[in-house]
Amino acid sequence: MPVKYILCLVSLLIAGQVRSQVSPPTYPIIPYPTSLSAGQGQFTLSAKTALIVLDKRFQQEGDQLQQLLTPILGKSLTTSGTASKIVLQSDPTITASEGYSLRIEPRQITLSAKDAVGMFRGIQTIRQLLPASIEQKSGAPSGSVSLPVLQIRDQPAYVWRGMHLDVSRHFFSMDYLRKFIDLLTLYKFNKFHLHLTDDQGWRLEIKSYPKLTSEGAWRTFNNQDSVVLKRAVANPDFDLPKQYLRQTDGKTQYGGFYTQAEMRALIAYATARHIEIIPEIDMPGHLAAAIKAYPFLSCTGQEGWGKTFSVPICPCNESTYTFSETVFNEIIALFPSQYIHLGADEVEKTTWAQSPACQELMKREGIKNVEELQSYFVHRTEQFFKSKGKKLIAWDDALEGGISPTATVMYWRSWVKDAPVKAVRNGNPVVMTPVSTLYFDVMPDKNSLSNVYQFNPIPAGLTDSEKRSIIGAQANTWTEYIPSENRVDYMVMPRMTALAERLWTNQDRFSDYQQRLTSHYPRLDVLGVHYRVPDLSGFTEENVFTNQTALRIRKPTDNLTVRYTTNGNVPGPTSPVLIDSLLILQPMTVKLAAFTTSGLQGDVYTLRYRQQSYAEPVRVTNTQAGLMSTYVKGQFKNVEAMLRATAPDSAVVSQVQVPTIAKAGSFGVRFRGYLTVPATGIYGFFLVADDGGILRIANRPVIDNDGNHGPIEKSGQIALEQGSHPLALDFIEAGGGYTLKLLYSLNGSEPLPIPASWLKH
Template sequence: MLDVSRHFFTPAEVKALLAKLAQYKFNKFHWHLTDDQGWRVEIKSRPELTSKGGFRDPALHNHDIMAAKRAADENDPTSLLPQDRLVSRDGKTLYGGYYTQDEIRDIVAYAASLGMDVIPEIDMPGHSLRIIESYPELSCSGRAVWGKDFSVPLCPGNDATIRFAKDVYKEIFGLFPYGYVHIGADEVEKSHWAACPKCQARKAEYGLADEHDLQDWFVKELENFCNENGKTVIGWDEIASKPEFSKDAVVQWWRPWAPATKENAVKNGNGIILCPNEFYYMDLAQNRNTLMKVYCHEPVDEILYGHEDQVLGVHGNLWTEYVTSFESVCDKLFPRMFAVSETAWSEPEKKDAADFNRRVIAHLEKLDECGWNYRIPDPDGFCDLNVFTDSAVVSVTVPFDGVVVRYTSDGSIPGPDSDVMDGPMTIKEDCILKIRPFTSSGIGGQTYTARWSVSDYAEPAFGCDSGAAYPEGCAAGLMTWRFDGKFPDCMALSSAAPDAEFVSETVVLPAEPSSDFGLMFKGYVRIPEDGIWSFYTYTDDGSVMTISGRTAVENDGLHSRDEKSGQVALRKGWHPVEIRYFDHGGGFMEAGFILPDGTRRPFTKEDLCYSEM
């Protein structure tokens, strides 16, 4: 799914993208053509939808303002609005664009030549601000404004709204030959309906109990019209909010926090398309672990076991509130869409993460050679916090030769003219480097901030030469304290009283953690030889690791799954280790060593012990 409402992409860009995705066995294109931020499909009976609704003032548009700020803050020209989408009108510069019906037909025919069906989405009754701006009489209050949670929707009590919807869909049916249309039906602000005489009259007319029933009535009205015209409807999983609903509609399940809609769809016998937000929303931020998170997700879960025949497919969504350029689209989609495709087409037991990673690199190299953008895999060879005793020799490694690593030492974000790090670099003084890889087309990837500081070796608490598995008086595992409650960060655990005390075999979450809690692990970690040792934590939410009283990893704060890394200079032996962690509502935790080749190795039972005294 490509959202062309929040930002517009040209017919040539859409066709290029479809051709690329077809190579990766995507065979449906869900085209999100309308939303509060722009109407992108020509409707001949309602020309103002595009003449007015296709354009906006970027200086007044929050998404555009934030994208421009990011372009400046992160030295990222791919966050700028492309010049060819700016037009001058009445002395103002407007942003936008739309597809003529001829352009739509051309793209649909091109998609067909690639073996790809196109599913248009015209989202109603919510996400309709651009309709209401041009046709204010179609909303309850006549005003195109935002409500408490979402934008004010169309007025389903008004017969003109129903006529409007049918007129629009009639033209859509003529443009898109595929048997499915997407009617949206998500995120509807219903508060205005409660105060609208027309909406209340509609409820009385059909004996509808509340505004949810009114929404269902509107959706059913649209669905009937689509069915009469030979189309099956797809809707976001809000259409499955009640156990009983249309058996013919296809449910697009996107909300991991609303499993009931998936259960309703299963029991009701509907077709289901899976795009769980946390995994298949391509607009979500990326980090070192995102690709594997997408790859390892298996969307057919216990709710769907035995009902696999109802699963029509999986689906990657790219919402473009903050995605302004085609380069940025590609940064979001590649390589994550490779992982979505492999999940779509592979039996779970045939998936192989290591082999996938190897193939991903080869395909990214191909994209690079063709001048396409992609998210550059994280360079290795440094941590977030690095130490050295006399000097450090830094060798940053990249996935393939096309990628160029540039750096600065003055705090600025590296640009295409910054110094190249093209071999081992010796560091002799404390410093902070900004390190950024660039594609061979010169597009900058993520910027990494790495600190180097001079350090001496920490001495161990116990030797490890005795031949015993653990020092005398110690046993396998880490002492662990659980703190129930909502903590703002790891440091807040210092002043809390523990609710439970137990021994953990290694650094893992308890089997049945409560939803808001903190953990503190204490014990010793075995360091097999003198050296600069690298560690990581990969957690949701925050974590902090200290070794021999020194900060090894600083990964604190509220965040989704994210990794931070750091180094400590350690003499051979057993060193005191403390790991703090806290979570708000659904956590994840992994911690361990980073090996010289960049491999992350979680702590094992052999690495850890605690004092029984």
């Protein structure tokens, strides 16, 4: 076996996960390096190896490498010697701060960088080249491990490579935040956006306003808590952590907060790993927790809710600025980050419009509307930040009333397609965080990894020089329905790895990435990450057969064991194993789930089978190419409501997608025509819709993907004779997603786009 395959195979064997269908990836590195040249042979790392730090600036990184290697070798490396050695050195020819070069030869590893951060990124590459057992902090040392001979030159494509975590909706321990930082470290992220305050809870101690945490950090169960508690009956990952419940005045309260000492320790932990923690204190909206503790902050002197969002703080009273500047003084003293995130999104401005103080301020300052009043608050706060040497970040909502070109804008509103272009042309640096792709609180499915990996941070419409203002991207994890640490793991992993590679490498190596990812699951197992088990495929949710059929599963890795039930129960560790296929002779429901050797259970799939005759084709004449699409403006909760609305605009489309005439934030589209299939068979259809969609073919229901939700895929089958069949697809967009895709398969083949020649009207 070639030496370059040995390391990955060892890593897989350690976890008992060996694939037979696909050869192990050569170098299991995520994100993949900018350039990698393979060599011949291997470097043997043992307790006799010396670790030599030639530049004192890299001593901390040298100590971290020692800590990484000691458990597997059984002792620390010496710092001198003529046998095999690892050399950390400066290289002035490397221009990127996070760049590094790695040369592995049979007797020496040379890691070079311009700055300490680049040295640290290179150490993570060495870490990934080592077997997964390197992550174990206890157990018998192996004595020696091997690394392949190679040469790497590497640097990131984007300077902002971030992950966000909302700790306001649900609270997470300091231990978990360190674990989260460890994952960021492994995959070469450099920003950790910590959402510390919102309506549901204020999570950071502010000494000047102690009631922010004594009262604002706690709540009685809200509607989101009720939802997750119902889900917890079937899935314990949705249960509220008992350590964050307390009894006060006979009521159960849920919450928690971080002391400044705890946060200071976390910041030091992140800084040592070259991760910048960006605090977000959301203002002027999303502050119900603070207003509950200090009612003077609102224009009405009380908390409450408007038409859509919570009552905000009042930007027209000087007491508001005394509060905010006092809070931010403590934040600035605590966080070394150059940035502070102000939020400035989803502000319910009704109380401002009705406030005499605001009317007076607007008249005095020449402010024409409440959007400009929000801009006044943001501008004034930014000036305060600047006086303290800090930069302001805001969500792209802040563009509406005007924003200073010195602020950094985070673009999240996918339906406002020109927002990042406007921000760039206003002079703002932009971080891309679109809800349509990079909101990791949206349920993942089998398309999620591809969607994240294929994400292009550069929006359409920018010149080459303007593109430089897109400084990177991050994924946001909002936790309304993510109450536990296990659930966070499930939602972000492995999607986090796809984003890491997109932002560091910025190349399309998706097929290769999928193979490399397989070798990372054993490492995540050792690290205790409750990741989402890879998807099974080869089936649809709604299935039909004419006489009989067989259920055959395609597994992404051979290490997965598929178990099933036919009695309605959820499959468990003792349920029957689906080894090859399951013969279906009558209508029935099959539930199945994959189990890893480490004990993780994958998603439960519910497959319904019903017997169906082939639909006869209809005779059609004088048809034209394409489907007729009718565009309906409006906010709809379901397809039925959209079908009752007036539809003034229509156009012919050659494929099923959101038509170009759809410009509103929320709308519906009705597609009508005929599907002409070239052969008789069982046709499967796969509908991805954000928000909802319903597909009917031959006047038979095929897929019901209705409702307001993220880009979820649902699938169904229909038996069709060769020829033309009426097709009706109804789609609703509630705001933000703009995602609609329809694929087909024939008799269980791989899903493909529907040929344009099949669509007529």
